[in-house]
Amino acid sequence: MLLENHPVELLTFVSLFSAGIMGWTLAWKAKNKEREILVVGFYAAFSAGLLFVAMEEVSWGQWLFGFEPPAAIKAINRKGELNLHNMQAFHAPFEFLRVAFGLGGLLGVWLSSRRHTRNIGAPAILSSWIVIIAILAALDLRNYYVQNPVHLIFIAAEKMVEILELLIGLSAFLYMWLNGRMLADEGEEISTFGEPGSKPEAV
Amino acid sequence: MTSAISRTGSGLKESERAYRISSAAAKVIAFAPFVIVFFLCFSGQSP
Numbered sequence: 001m002l003l004e005n006h007p008v009e010l011l012t013f014v015s016l017f018s019a020g021i022m023g024w025t026l027a028w029k030a031k032n033k034e035r036e037i038l039v040v041g042f043y044a045a046f047s048a049g050l051l052f053v054a055m056e057e058v059s060w061g062q063w064l065f066g067f068e069p070p071a072a073i074k075a076i077n078r079k080g081e082l083n084l085h086n087m088q089a090f091h092a093p094f095e096f097l098r099v100a101f102g103l104g105g106l107l108g109v110w111l112s113s114r115r116h117t118r119n120i121g122a123p124a125i126l127s128s129w130i131v132i133i134a135i136l137a138a139l140d141l142r143n144y145y146v147q148n149p150v151h152l153i154f155i156a157a158e159k160m161v162e163i164l165e166l167l168i169g170l171s172a173f174l175y176m177w178l179n180g181r182m183l184a185d186e187g188e189e190i191s192t193f194g195e196p197g198s199k200p201e202a203v
Numbered sequence: 204m205t206s207a208i209s210r211t212g213s214g215l216k217e218s219e220r221a222y223r224i225s226s227a228a229a230k231v232i233a234f235a236p237f238v239i240v241f242f243l244c245f246s247g248q249s250p
Contacts (some may be wrong), residue, residue, distance in 0.1 A: 129236045175239070
């Protein structure tokens, strides 16, 4: 279940991609409603990042559509895949990106309590997701630099990389879904699912 | 991080209002990551 191109990874891709599309829709509607540049810019930038990571997760469709990457790419990618995150030069930045997601999420929860940044803040209800992501990402980053294959924490963190990515994908999806509902509830008709004032949907 | 954890409890009620979700949905969202981690770690599947 945790192997490459198996249910967990595919669910990660679907949640990241859906979150990206929902965020892009939010940014577009926010722009049409002439909301602050911070709101429009943040949702647009975050969505672009989510779509990029989603496509990286499935190696830009390599495994879904079964095509071979160019030989030059295969030569410099340690798994022979069409993606950046398995290239030596980009592997470390992607490790830091996961930690940044966790720390950014914690910052986002704080921002949601501030009036001026409430519209881009992370719902406090996602705190449990974000704390777990921050801890797992920090352990994974530590493993990247201090490799100790017999250490229990190394083994546990290594095993949980795919779970960490799934949590990031699902939390991004929930972030976009919940914030879409909040913005819609402000009477601005900015909604990704359902119309403003509609009954809450079951999760 | 401590602040984020302490806000989870009050965040449940706050989220029900701000995001128009039911109390049950709020609890499911808040506890889901623990269930996911537990299930995937101990489901007997090899990584």
